[in-house]
Amino acid sequence: MWAVDPSLESDGDSLKSQEESYSPYCPICSSCGEEGCCSPIMCEQHPDGHYCKSNLTHLQFAYHMHTWFINNFFKQLPEDVKKKYDEEWNKAWDEFYKPKPKEDD
Numbered sequence: 001m002w003a004v005d006p007s008l009e010s011d012g013d014s015l016k017s018q019e020e021s022y023s024p025y026c027p028i029c030s031s032c033g034e035e036g037c038c039s040p041i042m043c044e045q046h047p048d049g050h051y052c053k054s055n056l057t058h059l060q061f062a063y064h065m066h067t068w069f070i071n072n073f074f075k076q077l078p079e080d081v082k083k084k085y086d087e088e089w090n091k092a093w094d095e096f097y098k099p100k101p102k103e104d105d
Contacts, residue, residue: 026050 024032026049031038033051040055040062049055074082 031055 024034026033026043028046028049029042029044031040031042031049031051033054040058043049043052043055043059045052045056074085077085
């Protein structure tokens, strides 16, 4: 037989309240933790984050596969595809690494 938390047996309102307040989303970055759903890029690796470990694993895997692809296949791509890749690389680099201009207050 399943064990039931005694505090939930006596107070149906408590259970309803817990169900209504439950959210699968991380309180820090809003990631849902489902593989392939929310981007692990949004993860802030915050101590109170809910899915930081799995998001970091996804990012490490993506980095590994990217490196493997570049080392094994990039040279074989047609020049127009390499050019598109390089253009996207440069846009992403700017997005992630260039300092953002400060907004006027």
